[in-house]
Amino acid sequence: MGHVAGEGARMRDLPAAAALFDQMADAVYLLDPQSSHVVWANRAAWEVLGLTAEQVLDHSVLSLQMDVIGMPQWTEIAEVIRRQPPYVFIGRHRHREGHEVPVEVVTTCFMLDGREYFLSVARDVTLRLSLEREVRERQHQLSFALNEAIDGLWDWDMASGELYFSPQLKRMLGYGPDEMAPVLSTWSGNVHPDDAAQVMRVLTDHLEGRRSRYEAEYRLRNRNGHYLWVSDRGRVCERDVSGAPTRVVGMVQDITDQKMLQFKLEELAANDTLTGLSNRRHGEAFLDSQLALCARVGMPLGLCLVDIDHFKVVNDLHGHLLGDRVLRAVAQAMAGELRRSDLAYRWGGDEFVVVCPDTGLPELRQVAEKVRAALLAIDGAALGLSTISASIGVAVYPDHGEDVPTLMASADAALYLAKAAGRDRIEVARPMDSA
Numbered sequence: 001m002g003h004v005a006g007e008g009a010r011m012r013d014l015p016a017a018a019a020l021f022d023q024m025a026d027a028v029y030l031l032d033p034q035s036s037h038v039v040w041a042n043r044a045a046w047e048v049l050g051l052t053a054e055q056v057l058d059h060s061v062l063s064l065q066m067d068v069i070g071m072p073q074w075t076e077i078a079e080v081i082r083r084q085p086p087y088v089f090i091g092r093h094r095h096r097e098g099h100e101v102p103v104e105v106v107t108t109c110f111m112l113d114g115r116e117y118f119l120s121v122a123r124d125v126t127l128r129l130s131l132e133r134e135v136r137e138r139q140h141q142l143s144f145a146l147n148e149a150i151d152g153l154w155d156w157d158m159a160s161g162e163l164y165f166s167p168q169l170k171r172m173l174g175y176g177p178d179e180m181a182p183v184l185s186t187w188s189g190n191v192h193p194d195d196a197a198q199v200m201r202v203l204t205d206h207l208e209g210r211r212s213r214y215e216a217e218y219r220l221r222n223r224n225g226h227y228l229w230v231s232d233r234g235r236v237c238e239r240d241v242s243g244a245p246t247r248v249v250g251m252v253q254d255i256t257d258q259k260m261l262q263f264k265l266e267e268l269a270a271n272d273t274l275t276g277l278s279n280r281r282h283g284e285a286f287l288d289s290q291l292a293l294c295a296r297v298g299m300p301l302g303l304c305l306v307d308i309d310h311f312k313v314v315n316d317l318h319g320h321l322l323g324d325r326v327l328r329a330v331a332q333a334m335a336g337e338l339r340r341s342d343l344a345y346r347w348g349g350d351e352f353v354v355v356c357p358d359t360g361l362p363e364l365r366q367v368a369e370k371v372r373a374a375l376l377a378i379d380g381a382a383l384g385l386s387t388i389s390a391s392i393g394v395a396v397y398p399d400h401g402e403d404v405p406t407l408m409a410s411a412d413a414a415l416y417l418a419k420a421a422g423r424d425r426i427e428v429a430r431p432m433d434s435a
């Protein structure tokens with residue numbers, strides 16, 4: 001660069017070096033620190049300003065740079081550049097057509113042949129700034145989502161064991177921002193004990209690749225010890241090189257109101273949503289009215305209380321979904337054995353009631369026997385199980401009770417005897433006077 005030293009030196013004195021600098025995408029300016037004039041500039045420098053080489057050369061840098069407004073400010077900047085090169089600042093260059101070009105300028109200071117020069121390399125950062133702006137906007141959206149969205153978010157880093165709970169999730173459960181230790185047990189310890197096994201199974205199935213996503217509805221305890229119904233959905237979002245999950249994120253929604261409404265509607269509806277049989281409310285109303293009718297016309301009424309044997313084992317070993325399929329199969333098999341004037345209803349869990357108006361004990365035994373046989377005939381293997389059996393307690397009006405509660409209690413006592421005697425059998429209630 002020896003020839004650059006003279007006043008107004010031109011890089012054209014060094015054609016090879018100039019040609020090299022002209023290939024650079026960044027603008028390069030050689031400045032005279034005293035006068036602030038541009039002594040030399042590469043092609044990118046004048047192109048970015050929409051000027052010709054001649055228009056840039058010998059102009060003060062002040063006329064190109066929108067953020068440096070006068071000589072006193074330039075003198076101060078020059079001092080800083082001398083003290084701590086490289087000096088970096090984000091400024092704006094003025095394009096000939098009036099618009100600004102945001103630039104990051106890196107300036108160094110050097111001496112050549114006893115003269116001081118500044119070398120500024122200016123990079124157009126339009127794209128970078130717009131990306132940064134976009135990231136900032138997304139961060140706002142993200143922090144809005146984390147803080148304000150209705151759903152609570154969680155983020156489980158499986159490697160460190162840390163489980164992040166969003167502020168909204170904490171609020172949903174009644175906790176303050178600094179409560180709820182960020183570990184798995186904070187969550188798992190608050191899942192309702194009756195729901196825990198099923199939730200864990202669904203989660204494990206997802207982590208081990210047997211389900212495409214984790215999705216569960218369950219009860220979660222809040223800070224006051226009350227349970228909320230929540231819908232929880234999540235997905236593995238990071239895996240290690242071997243494909244094992246390392247990070248899972250998800251979203252929790254409070255669905256308590258929705259669930260309460262659902263339960264209310266189910267209660268009001270005539271059918272049990274799982275099995276399609278009459279539900280308890282409708283069944284008991286039927287039993288009431290039929291018993292009154294039979295009493296009035298002097299007819300007997302038969303009642304069977306049917307309880308699936310060892311049903312808990314089905315749930316525990318094969319899961320609730322299969323348990324539900326068994327309940328549906330049992331309901332269907334049972335309904336297939338009844339007259340149109342009879343009614344089977346789901347009393348609750350794995351217990352069913354069959355009401356047979358105008359049916360005395362001998363006939364009722366036959367009904368119960370047909371039901372027992374129909375359940376044994378269910379193709380258990382198709383469900384991945386062995387046989388399905390039930391124990392049945394039978395009671396007849398008026399012999400075993402003259403009102404619904406007594407009749408039910410008699411059938412229940414008979415059912416107890418059937419279970420105690422080894423299950424898969426029918427027991428008749430004891431006559432009232434021997435009870």
Ligand SMILES: Nc1nc2c(ncn2[C@@H]2O[C@H](COP(=O)(O)OP(=O)(O)OP(=O)(O)O)[C@@H](O)[C@H]2O)c(=O)[nH]1
Nearest residue numbers: 307308309310311312313315320323324349350419
């Ligand atoms: N899948 C499913 N299971 C239910 C439902 N309602 C109740 N249960 C389950 O039914 C099981 C009832 O078990 P029990 O009647 O107490 O006992 P069991 O295993 O049938 O044993 P025994 O009656 O003594 O032969 C429990 O595990 C309940 O959780 C339901 O709607 N779906």
